[in-house]
Amino acid sequence: MSDPTRTALRRPSPTTIDVDGEPVTAYPGESLATALLAAGRRATGATASGAARAPYCNMGVCFECVVTVDDRPFQRSCLVRVQPGLSVRTGAPR
Numbered sequence: 647m648s649d650p651t652r653t654a655l656r657r658p659s660p661t662t663i664d665v666d667g668e669p670v671t672a673y674p675g676e677s678l679a680t681a682l683l684a685a686g687r688r689a690t691g692a693t694a695s696g697a698a699r700a701p702y703c704n705m706g707v708c709f710e711c712v713v714t715v716d717d718r719p720f721q722r723s724c725l726v727r728v729q730p731g732l733s734v735r736t737g738a739p740r
């Protein structure tokens with residue numbers, strides 16, 4: 647008997663996004679925060695004192711994951727869905 651929880655999940659073909667000028671492989675539809683973490687990019691920014699910030703709640707509440715997406719600053723990466731060609735900048739001061 648097949649397990650429907652395993653057959654219902656299908657991942658689209660990977661795409662490439664630009665993160666701070668570097669190509670990063672990601673999957674369309676997944677959250678940008680997930681793509682960044684999967685690529686080993688834990689910090690999305692830093693406080694004025696230099697403390698690293700990273701996704702915390704992953705549901706749009708804490709604002710710890712903000713990045714610049716396609717020249718739009720202060721986007722919560724946990725709420726942005728990956729699309730081909732996305733341009734992401736991390737490290738903006740908060």
Ligand code: FES
Nearest residue numbers: 704706708709724
């Ligand atoms: S991780 Fe909390 S708002 Fe994105």
